[in-house]
Amino acid sequence: GQQVMQIPQYQHVQEGEDFTTYCNSSTTLSNIQWYKQRPGGHPVFLIQLVKSGEVKKQKRLTFQFGEAKKNSSLHITATQTTDVGTYFCAAKVYNQGGKLIFGQGTELSVKP
Amino acid sequence: NAGVTQTPKFQVLKTGQSMTLQCAQDMNHEYMSWYRQDPGMGLRLIHYSVGAGITDQGEVPNGYNVSRSTTEDFPLRLLSAAPSQTSVYFCASSNSGGAYNIQYFGAGTRLSVL
Numbered sequence: 001g002q003q004v005m006q007i008p009q010y011q012h013v014q015e016g017e018d019f020t021t022y023c024n025s026s027t028t029l030s031n032i033q034w035y036k037q038r039p040g041g042h043p044v045f046l047i048q049l050v051k052s053g054e055v056k057k058q059k060r061l062t063f064q065f066g067e068a069k070k071n072s073s074l075h076i077t078a079t080q081t082t083d084v085g086t087y088f089c090a091a092k093v094y095n096q097g098g099k100l101i102f103g104q105g106t107e108l109s110v111k112p
Numbered sequence: 113n114a115g116v117t118q119t120p121k122f123q124v125l126k127t128g129q130s131m132t133l134q135c136a137q138d139m140n141h142e143y144m145s146w147y148r149q150d151p152g153m154g155l156r157l158i159h160y161s162v163g164a165g166i167t168d169q170g171e172v173p174n175g176y177n178v179s180r181s182t183t184e185d186f187p188l189r190l191l192s193a194a195p196s197q198t199s200v201y202f203c204a205s206s207n208s209g210g211a212y213n214i215q216y217f218g219a220g221t222r223l224s225v226l
Contacts, residue, residue, distance in 0.1 A: 006154070009152060030212075031212060033214075033215075035215075041219075042202060042217040042218065042219055042220055043155065043202070043204075043215070043217050044217070045214040045215060045216075048212075048214075050212075088154060088155065090155075090215070092212065099157055099160065099170060100145075100157070100215065101157070101171075102147070102154045102155040102156070102157075103154055104152060104153060104154035105154045105155075
């Protein structure tokens with residue numbers, strides 16, 4: 001079954017509102033990566049977190065890795081129409097070889 | 113530097129037909145993988161390869177074959193297409209130790225099986 005669960009599946013926001021997507025696993029993760037896929041496009045790497053409790057920022061985007069390394073979040077402050085797309089987390093699960101397991105993705109739409 | 117190139121971009125097949133989705137990368141990456149993307153299911157790993165001559169199964173390998181004769185190429189074969197294989201297929205590559213490295217994705221192949 002799905003080892004990396006991502007919620008919500010869809011999020012509709014007004015431009016300027018904040019947005020958060022969550023990635024959860026029942027097992028410990030070695031790392032977590034985040035990707036963005038624009039409509040009709042392909043996934044593009046955003047960032048990777050490796051350390052327990054790690055927080056990284058990219059302009060209006062804040063990424064967190066949980067202390068227990070079982071969850072992660074992506075928060076966008078003051079969304080813009082350019083943020084539209086699907087955000088995926090992807091993780092390497094301990095003892096699962098070299099495979100990267102993707103979450104189901106959160107589709108973000110932004111109303112101007 | 114083209115990155116990851118997938119062909120074709122679109123394909124329509126009849127049930128039972130066979131075809132090969134092509135994937136090539138020019139970044140000298142050791143790790144290559146194939147994913148399928150379906151609504152609400154995210155990206156599911158079909159097969160992956162950690163180097164030439166080495167392949168392994170992912171989450172949903174049934175109905176698909178792969179081979180890796182060169183570092184650059186990683187074709188995905190559908191031997192007898194089924195409607196359940198209608199999907200968008202992405203090829204990706206990364207440096208060795210794939211799960212710790214940036215995955216570079218191709219533009220995708222949109223496949224319909226009638």
